[in-house]
Amino acid sequence: MDVGEFELISDVTADLPAGDDVLLGVGDDAAVLRPAGDVVVTTDMLVDGIHFRQNWSPAFQIGRKAVAVNVSDVESMGAVPSAIVMALGLPAEAELDWVRELSAGVRDEAARAGVSLVGGDTARSGAVVITVTALGNLDGRAPVTRSGAREGDLVAVAGRLGWAGAGLTVLQRGFGSPKELVAEQQCPSVPYGQGRVASEAGATSMVDISDGLLADLGHVCAASGVGMDLATSNFELPEAIQRVSAATGVSPWNFILAGGEDHALAATFPAGTELPAGWRRVGVVTGSGEVTVDGERWEGPRGWTHFG
Numbered sequence: 001m002d003v004g005e006f007e008l009i010s011d012v013t014a015d016l017p018a019g020d021d022v023l024l025g026v027g028d029d030a031a032v033l034r035p036a037g038d039v040v041v042t043t044d045m046l047v048d049g050i051h052f053r054q055n056w057s058p059a060f061q062i063g064r065k066a067v068a069v070n071v072s073d074v075e076s077m078g079a080v081p082s083a084i085v086m087a088l089g090l091p092a093e094a095e096l097d098w099v100r101e102l103s104a105g106v107r108d109e110a111a112r113a114g115v116s117l118v119g120g121d122t123a124r125s126g127a128v129v130i131t132v133t134a135l136g137n138l139d140g141r142a143p144v145t146r147s148g149a150r151e152g153d154l155v156a157v158a159g160r161l162g163w164a165g166a167g168l169t170v171l172q173r174g175f176g177s178p179k180e181l182v183a184e185q186q187c188p189s190v191p192y193g194q195g196r197v198a199s200e201a202g203a204t205s206m207v208d209i210s211d212g213l214l215a216d217l218g219h220v221c222a223a224s225g226v227g228m229d230l231a232t233s234n235f236e237l238p239e240a241i242q243r244v245s246a247a248t249g250v251s252p253w254n255f256i257l258a259g260g261e262d263h264a265l266a267a268t269f270p271a272g273t274e275l276p277a278g279w280r281r282v283g284v285v286t287g288s289g290e291v292t293v294d295g296e297r298w299e300g301p302r303g304w305t306h307f308g
């Protein structure tokens, strides 16, 4: 890269819009926020070769994804996203234009998500690593945790399932279409705002789907001491996913139930809750201690793990 560290930082941080929560943004030793209540904080990193590949995804979409996957975790607590900070690790040979595109993607998704970029760090590293930390406000509401699901609750989902996983399979096989699936792998469509909506509708537990629906619901079951049963008849089976399944021989349920990275929200609600718009009932909370599908043990994959 033919610019210095501080030129690069100026570029990445030029004219950042500041939201209502920002008292002091980029430029000092730390940012100062004025949250309206209890603060939610979370961090996830994107590592080149693990979470994205530069030849599968334009820098703009990688920047968007780094924001989306983090704000998704704020949403899943029932909080209103407020601010992000971003740590950028860049190899010496990274192109300035590539970093500018990444930064444009970060800004684009931050605007969609309603968050301000208020700080970060930039360092040389062996591979591109983008670590975003996201904050949100509970505004006096209790957080919606993984531990509140109760037997008899209904299980519901907001957002897409299976698209990102099917898109990954497409890319891994060297193809670029169906484009709508590849686009969801490059950057998921997070159902922004639905975390708070679910909280207000009385959600008893919530999680965002990063590893896979079965894996992430498994975390809720473990934390809540319950099980769940999902009914496949309740899920949408998008035509594009069916096409990928037909072409690859991979069951569409592997994508929908275990694909991960869609960053849909899954929540439990007391039985009888009239679900808010955007939420679809997919199952019920049981006492079994595990997540079953159509009443049976699921023998297929459950989701992504980094190790083991």
Ligand SMILES: Nc1ncnc2c1ncn2[C@@H]1O[C@H](COP(=O)(O)OP(=O)(O)O)[C@@H](O)[C@H]1O
Pocket: 043, 044, 073, 210, 211
């Ligand atoms: N290196 C770490 N140090 C401290 N806490 C961590 C670390 N890695 C993960 N965690 C915590 O462990 C929990 C599970 O992490 P993870 O599966 O990445 O959550 P999520 O899927 O919501 O991003 C989270 O509460 C996260 O904050």
Ligand SMILES: Cc1ncc(C[n+]2csc(CCOP(=O)(O)OP(=O)(O)O)c2C)c(N)n1
Pocket: 044, 045, 049, 050, 051, 052, 053, 069, 168, 210, 211, 259, 260, 261, 304, 306
């Ligand atoms: C190059 C590449 N290989 C594999 C994947 C698939 N993949 C990587 S991480 C991941 C799961 C989600 O990532 P993680 O870091 O576990 O997010 P978190 O659960 O912490 O939010 C999946 C499905 C990908 N997106 N890109």
Ligand SMILES: [Mg+2]
Pocket: 043, 044
């Ligand atoms: Mg994480």
Ligand SMILES: [Mg+2]
Pocket: 044, 069, 070, 073, 210
């Ligand atoms: Mg996460």
Ligand SMILES: [Mg+2]
Pocket: 073, 076, 207, 208, 209, 210
């Ligand atoms: Mg999560």
